[in-house]
Amino acid sequence: MNIILKFIALFTAFMIRPAGMVLTHFKCRNGMYPRSAIERFMVPDDKINWSVEYKEYKPPNHTANSIHGKPWADPKIGDPNFKPKWNALDKNVNRESYTGQYLIQDRYPLNPVGRTGICGRGVLGRWGPNHAADPVVTRWKRLLSGELELDKNHKPILQFVAIKRGDTGEWALPGGMVDPGEKVTTTAVREFQEEAINSLVMSEDDKKEWEEKFKSFFSNGDEVFQGYVDDPRNTDNAWMETSAYNFHDDKGDVVGALKLNAGDDAVGVQWVDAAHDIKLYASHEDIVKEVLKRRLLAIT
Ligand SMILES: *[C@@H]1O[C@H](CO)[C@@H](O)[C@H](O)[C@H]1NC(C)=O
Numbered sequence: 001m002n003i004i005l006k007f008i009a010l011f012t013a014f015m016i017r018p019a020g021m022v023l024t025h026f027k028c029r030n031g032m033y034p035r036s037a038i039e040r041f042m043v044p045d046d047k048i049n050w051s052v053e054y055k056e057y058k059p060p061n062h063t064a065n066s067i068h069g070k071p072w073a074d075p076k077i078g079d080p081n082f083k084p085k086w087n088a089l090d091k092n093v094n095r096e097s098y099t100g101q102y103l104i105q106d107r108y109p110l111n112p113v114g115r116t117g118i119c120g121r122g123v124l125g126r127w128g129p130n131h132a133a134d135p136v137v138t139r140w141k142r143l144l145s146g147e148l149e150l151d152k153n154h155k156p157i158l159q160f161v162a163i164k165r166g167d168t169g170e171w172a173l174p175g176g177m178v179d180p181g182e183k184v185t186t187t188a189v190r191e192f193q194e195e196a197i198n199s200l201v202m203s204e205d206d207k208k209e210w211e212e213k214f215k216s217f218f219s220n221g222d223e224v225f226q227g228y229v230d231d232p233r234n235t236d237n238a239w240m241e242t243s244a245y246n247f248h249d250d251k252g253d254v255v256g257a258l259k260l261n262a263g264d265d266a267v268g269v270q271w272v273d274a275a276h277d278i279k280l281y282a283s284h285e286d287i288v289k290e291v292l293k294r295r296l297l298a299i300t
């Protein structure tokens with residue numbers, strides 16, 4: 001009986017873990033740290049977990065000069081005016097992790113997944129979790145006639161709005177950091193507007209009409225993922241976490257009707273086919289695959 005219950009518990013634990021909920025990391029381990037000449041200390045797979053001893057571990061300590069004094073960045077640890085409340089909502093800065101309680105070692109929060117080969121906070125503003133929101137705006141690909149285009153398995157093709165990142169050139173979701181006190185869904189919509197819509201050339205009247213349509217469209221998002229992100233910027237003491245929401249335009253007549261151009265932060269913004277072999281920035285790949293899975297299930 002016990003064994004059967006254990007098996008069921010294990011099975012359901014596996015089933016309900018959202019896609020992308022990585023308990024290990026690859027993109028923030030080994031190799032060069034982004035926008036720096038600093039190489040991460042080598043961390044083999046079996047030495048990621050903090051509870052595994054790694055005596056030789058001496059990661060370089062790096063906090064980018066560019067973040068000091070920025071309004072979105074924390075002060076240095078040890079600064080007498082900086083009294084962070086870890087694992088809590090600290091005034092309006094969310095220092096809670098979706099992964100549960102993270103550890104604090106010698107005043108520094110520890111990455112909940114494990115070693116990354118670099119300490120300090122790199123280019124990230126916050127010590128501990130840095131919260132982002134990623135909107136996944138989707139539509140079905142259509143022929144000029146308006147009919148759904150089908151793939152070779154006679155399945156409709158899902159498309160999502162992607163931006164090309166200026167720094168890495170990879171396709172990514174048009175997400176961004178959650179401002180202090182901001183609701184995560186608000187961030188998702190704001191970032192989508194800033195990164196994907198701002199560039200659109202249209203009259204003031206047209207803009208107003210679209211804004212009205214967007215308001216109701218963006219009020220219905222499905223949460224598809226919440227958790228740690230295997231982001232190349234992560235360090236031992238600072239890491240990315242995200243909430244991803246899917247906003248789906250089934251008929252293709254609201255956001256789906258938009259022809260998209262480049263926005264401020266991006267060198268390109270496009271409708272991209274969501275395929276099983278898609279390659280995207282950080283954990284965005286798992287998020288898009290999860291959306292694809294759910295959307296295809298919803299029609300069959
Ligand atoms: C990293 O460097 C900063 C500033 O140079 C220092 O205050 C901090 O204690 C160092 N952290 C570690 C873990 O050595």
Ligand SMILES: *[C@@H]1O[C@H](CO)[C@@H](O)[C@H](O)[C@H]1NC(C)=O
Pocket residue numbers: 023049050051112113114
């Ligand atoms: C690290 O190892 C401990 C002890 O075995 C385990 O409880 C924990 O879940 C592991 N952490 C991760 C992120 O896998």
